[in-house]
Amino acid sequence: MHGAPIEAVTTGLKNFEAALRLDPHALECAAISILTFASKAHELTSLVEAGSFAPPVLTAEGGTALGAALELLADALERDTRPRTPEYVGDWRPLVFLMTDGQPTDDWQPGLARYRAAAARWKSTLIAIGCGPGVAIDTLSELTKTVMLMPDMTPDTIASLFDWISQSVRTASRAVSQHAAQGVQSTFADLPPPPQGIRVVL
Amino acid sequence: MRVKLQDGTFVTCEPRPLGQGGVGRVFRTTDGRSVVKLFHHPTPELEKALPLIVGDYRRIADGTEWSELYRWPDAIVVEPTLGVRLPLVADGFHELSWLIFLKALASRPPSWRSWRSRVVIASAIASAVTRLHGSGLAHSDLSPRNIWVDPLTGRVTLIDIDGLVVPGVVPPQVLGTPEYIAPELLVKQARPSSTTDLHSLAVLIYQLLLYRHPLRGPRVCSPDPAEDDLVALGPDGLFVDHPSDASNRPVSEEWAGFWPTRLLGPQLMEMFSRAFVAGLRSPGARPPAGEWVHALVRLTDRVVACSSKRCPEGFLPLSDGVAPICPWCRTPLKLRKRTPVLHLYQGIGDHRYEPEPHWWIAGTEGRRIYPWHTAKGIAAATSMNARPIAEVEHDNGVWRLRNHELAELRVIRDGREHRVIPAGDSVALHDGLTLLLAAPPRGRAIIVSRFDL
Numbered sequence: 001m002h003g004a005p006i007e008a009v010t011t012g013l014k015n016f017e018a019a020l021r022l023d024p025h026a027l028e029c030a031a032i033s034i035l036t037f038a039s040k041a042h043e044l045t046s047l048v049e050a051g052s053f054a055p056p057v058l059t060a061e062g063g064t065a066l067g068a069a070l071e072l073l074a075d076a077l078e079r080d081t082r083p084r085t086p087e088y089v090g091d092w093r094p095l096v097f098l099m100t101d102g103q104p105t106d107d108w109q110p111g112l113a114r115y116r117a118a119a120a121r122w123k124s125t126l127i128a129i130g131c132g133p134g135v136a137i138d139t140l141s142e143l144t145k146t147v148m149l150m151p152d153m154t155p156d157t158i159a160s161l162f163d164w165i166s167q168s169v170r171t172a173s174r175a176v177s178q179h180a181a182q183g184v185q186s187t188f189a190d191l192p193p194p195p196q197g198i199r200v201v202l
Numbered sequence: 203m204r205v206k207l208q209d210g211t212f213v214t215c216e217p218r219p220l221g222q223g224g225v226g227r228v229f230r231t232t233d234g235r236s237v238v239k240l241f242h243h244p245t246p247e248l249e250k251a252l253p254l255i256v257g258d259y260r261r262i263a264d265g266t267e268w269s270e271l272y273r274w275p276d277a278i279v280v281e282p283t284l285g286v287r288l289p290l291v292a293d294g295f296h297e298l299s300w301l302i303f304l305k306a307l308a309s310r311p312p313s314w315r316s317w318r319s320r321v322v323i324a325s326a327i328a329s330a331v332t333r334l335h336g337s338g339l340a341h342s343d344l345s346p347r348n349i350w351v352d353p354l355t356g357r358v359t360l361i362d363i364d365g366l367v368v369p370g371v372v373p374p375q376v377l378g379t380p381e382y383i384a385p386e387l388l389v390k391q392a393r394p395s396s397t398t399d400l401h402s403l404a405v406l407i408y409q410l411l412l413y414r415h416p417l418r419g420p421r422v423c424s425p426d427p428a429e430d431d432l433v434a435l436g437p438d439g440l441f442v443d444h445p446s447d448a449s450n451r452p453v454s455e456e457w458a459g460f461w462p463t464r465l466l467g468p469q470l471m472e473m474f475s476r477a478f479v480a481g482l483r484s485p486g487a488r489p490p491a492g493e494w495v496h497a498l499v500r501l502t503d504r505v506v507a508c509s510s511k512r513c514p515e516g517f518l519p520l521s522d523g524v525a526p527i528c529p530w531c532r533t534p535l536k537l538r539k540r541t542p543v544l545h546l547y548q549g550i551g552d553h554r555y556e557p558e559p560h561w562w563i564a565g566t567e568g569r570r571i572y573p574w575h576t577a578k579g580i581a582a583a584t585s586m587n588a589r590p591i592a593e594v595e596h597d598n599g600v601w602r603l604r605n606h607e608l609a610e611l612r613v614i615r616d617g618r619e620h621r622v623i624p625a626g627d628s629v630a631l632h633d634g635l636t637l638l639l640a641a642p643p644r645g646r647a648i649i650v651s652r653f654d655l
Contacts, residue, residue: 024299024306025347051309083427086420090427123426167222192222 005131006060008155009099012162013055019166020050025173027051029092032169033076039063039105041072047080064102066139070111074118081122094124095172097165101131101153104139112142127168129161129198137201147201148194160195167192203229205238206281213238213279213287225365226285236276236287239364244284248364252278252286255366262337271330271584273350273361286364291350295359298323298346302409314353317411317515317530318505322356324407325498326584330360331403332491335396340367342394344402345382346409357585367394381415382406385437385482392485400488404477407494411470412461416441416478419450441478461529467504467521469497469560499574499582503563509536520564540652541566542594542601542631547647548578553617555647565601565631565650569594576608576639576646595628603637604628612638614647 013034020026033047038061045056077094084090096119119126128140130149140147150157171192194200203215215229215238222228226241241248256275263274279285300306300314301323307314327349334341341348341360348362380388382405384398392398408416419442423433433439440450443463452460463471473489480487504520510533518528518535526535542565547555563569570590574580582588592611595602604627605611611623614636623629629637635650 021309024297024303027306027309028299028303049305051305083425084422084430085425086422089418090425090430092427 003060004155005101005153005158006058008153008158009162010055010058011155012158012165013058015159016162016166016169017053017055019163020053020169023050023170023173026170029173030169031080031091033080035069035072035076037063037065037069037072037100039065041065041068043072043076047076063105064100065106066100066104067106067108067111069098070108070115070143074111074114077115077118077122077124081124091122092172094122095169096124096126097129097168098126098140098143099129099131100135100140102134103136108139115143130201141201149199149201150197151199152197154197157195157197161198164192164195164198205229205240205279205285207287208278208280230290231287235290237290238279238285238287240279240283240285249284251366251368252284252364254368255364256286259337259339259366259368262333262339267584268333270357271326271333271359272363273359274363288361288363291359291361292352294352294354295350295357296353298349298351298406301351301353302346302406304413310353312514315514316353316517317519318502318517319353319356320410321498321502321505321519322585323351323358324410325495325502325582326356326358327360327406328403328491328494328498329582329584330358331399332495334366335399335491338368340394340396340399341365341402342367342399343382344399344406346406349406355585355587357587380431380435383435384485385435385439386485388432388436397485397488400490401477401481401485403491403494404474404481404488407498408463408474408478411466412463414442414452414459414461416443416474417450418442419452421450437483439478439482441475441482443474444479445475465521465524465529466501466519467560468523470501473497495582497560500561503561503569503575506535506537506564506566509533537566537653538596539599540601543651543653544631544648545651546575547649549642549645549647551643553642558646563648564653565594567594567596571603571608571639577644578646579644594631601631602628603631608639610638610641610645614638 020030027050030050031047032050032053034044034056035041036044036058073096081091081094082088126144127146127148128144130137130140130147132153133151137147150161203217204212205215206212214232216232219227219229220237226239229238231238256278260274263269263272273288273291275286275288277287279287300310331341343362343365348360350359350361351357382402384401386392387394387398405416417434417439421440422430424430440447442450442452463474473493476487476489501519505517506520508516508518508528508531510528510531513528513531513533515530518530520526528535544563544565546558546561548558549555571592572583572588572590574582591606591608593604593606595604605623605625607625613620613623613629631650633650633652637648639646639648
C-alpha cells in the first residue's frame with residue numbers, strides 16, 4: 001500500500017484506539033497486536049491490553065509476503081493466546097483482521113498450513129479485507145470464509161472500515177456474545193453489518 | 203433521517219447511529235432530547251409488547267423519582283422499521299460497566315471510585331427492580347450494559363426497558379448477558395422471568411460491593427474459557443465464598459482482589475449464600491429484590507469514611523464481628539472518642555418495641571437520619587440527594603443529634619415521654635438515651651450506645 005491509503009490506515013488506527021478507550025468492555029477484555037507484511041513480515045506492535053495500545057505509524061513498502069505473514073500470525077496465536085488457568089480467565093477466540101492490496105509475492109502454502117493449525121487450536125476467526133483493484137480474491141477465499149472487498153481505497157471508505165473494525169472488536173468484547181456463551185462458534189453473523197463501500201464475498 | 207411515530211407525527215434523527223447492539227440501532231433525535239431505537243428484526247411478539255410497555259405499564263415510571271430510575275420508552279416508531287423513542291440519558295450518566303470492570307475504572311478520574319456510591323448504586327438498582335417486579339414485569343437482561351449510573355451522585359437509570367417480559371403476554375426477546383444470566387437459562391431449562399432477574403441482580407450487587415464475579419475463581423472447568431463459563435456460570439457453578447467448599451476461593455484473604463462476603467455483615471452474607479449456593483439450583487431460594495433494598499439501606503447506615511486520605515475507595519462498611527480495618531487499604535479505623543451507635547427499634551404496639559435485626563447506625567459526624575428511619579413502610583430514596591430530617595453533630599466533645607425537620611422527636615425516660623426536641627434544636631447523645639422518631643405504633647425508636655473499638 002502506498003501514499004494516501006497508507007496514511008488513511010494510520011489515521012484509522014488512531015481512531016480505532018480512541019474508540020477502544022471509550023469502551024469499558026474493550027478496556028477490560030481486548031488486547032491488540034499489529035503485524036505488517038511487505039517484502040518481509042514483522043510484528044509492528046506486540047500484544048498489549050486495549051488501554052496500553054499505542055497506534056503505530058505505517059510506512060509504504062513494496063512486496064506482499066503473505067506466507068511469511070501467516071507464519072508470523074501462527075507464531076503470535078500460539079505464543080499470545082493463553083488458556084484458562086487458576087490464575088487467568090483465559091483468552092477468548094482471537095479475531096484477526098487481515099488487510100492486503102496485492103498478490104502474494106512468496107510461497108504462502110506452508111504459512112497457510114501453519115496458520116490453519118494455530119487457528120483451529122485457538123478457535124481464531126480471520127476476516128480478510130481485500131483493498132483496491134489488484135487484490136487476489138481467490139487467495140483470500142482460501143484463507144477464510146469471511147472475505148470483504150473495498151474496491152475504492154478512499155480515505156472515507158478506509159475510515160468507515162476502521163469504524164467497523166472498532167465496532168467488531170467492541171462487539172466481541174461485550175463479553176462473550178450470547179451465541180458464544182451457548183457454545184456456538186463465533187461467526188461473521190456476530191459482527192456488525194459492514195459499512196458502505198465494502199462488499200462481502202460469499 | 204425522519205422516522206414516523208405511531209400517532210402519525212414525524213421525528214428527525216441524526217443520520218449516523220450513536221451505537222448498535224444485538225437487537226437494534228440507536229439514533230439521537232435532532233432536538234437533542236431523545237434517542238430512537240430501530241429494531242433489526244421486529245417480531246410479532248415485540249409488536250404486541252410495545253403498546254403495553256409504552257401504554258399501561260408506563261405508570262411504573264411516573265413521578266419524578268421513579269421516572270429517573272428508568273429510561274422508559276415514550277412513543278412507538280412505525281417507519282422505517284418498528285422502534286421506540288426513549289428519553290436521552292442525562293449528562294453525567296455512564297454505563298455501569300465502567301464501575302464493574304476494574305481495568306476500565308482505572309482509566310477514569312479517581313472521583314469515580316467511592317465505595318459509598320457503590321452501596322447507593324446497588325440499593326437504587328434493587329429499588330428499580332423491586333418496582334418492576336411489583337408490577338408483574340421482569341427486565342430479562344439486567345447487566346452492567348443496561349444500567350447507567352452517575353458515579354458521583356450514585357443516581358441510577360435502567361435502560362432497554364423495551365426488552366421487558368410481560369408475563370403471560372409476551373415471550374422474552376433476549377436471554378440476557380452470559381455473566382449475569384441465571385444458571386437455569388444458561389442450560390435452557392427456563393424462560394426469563396422475575397426469578398431469573400434475581401440471579402442477575404445478586405451478581406450485580408456482589409460485583410459492585412466486592413469487586414469480583416461471585417462464580418469466577420481459581421477452579422478451572424475447561425482450558426477453553428467459553429466452555430469454562432458454561433460450567434462456572436451454570437447450575438454446577440461454585441460460589442467463590444462458599445461456606446464449606448473452598449475450592450473456588452481465591453487463595454487467601456490477603457490475595458489482592460478477594461474480599462470475604464462477611465465484611466458486609468451477617469444479613470448480606472446469608473443472602474449471598476442463598477443466591478449463590480442454594481439459588482444456583484433452586485431459583486426460588488434467591489432473595490427477592492425488596493430484601494436486597496432492605497439490607498442495602500441498612501448497610502448504608504454502617505458505611506464510614508476511611509481514616510486514610512489515600513484510600514482509593516474512601517469508605518468502608520462496619521459490620522458485627524469484623525475488625526475495624528479498611529478492607530481496601532488496610533488502614534485501621536480511627537473514630538472520634540465515644541462515637542455513638544444508634545440502634546433502631548420497631549414499635550409493636552402497646553408502647554412496646556423490639557430491635558430491628560441488623561440495623562444500627564454508625565453515629566459519625568454528619569450522619570443523617572432520613573424519613574425511612576422514622577417509621578415502617580417509608581421507601582428509601584434511591585440517590586444521595588435525599589433530604590435529611592436529622593443529623594449527628596460533634597460539638598465541643600459532645601455528640602448531639604440535631605433535629606432538622608422531624609415533627610415529633612421525643613426523649614423517653616423510664617418508659618415515659620420526657621421531653622420533645624423541636625425542629626432546629628438538638629439533644630446530647632448520652633449512653634442509653636432513648637429517642638422516639640415518630641408516633642406509635644408504626645414509629646421507630648433509637649437507643650444510643652458507644653463504639654468499643
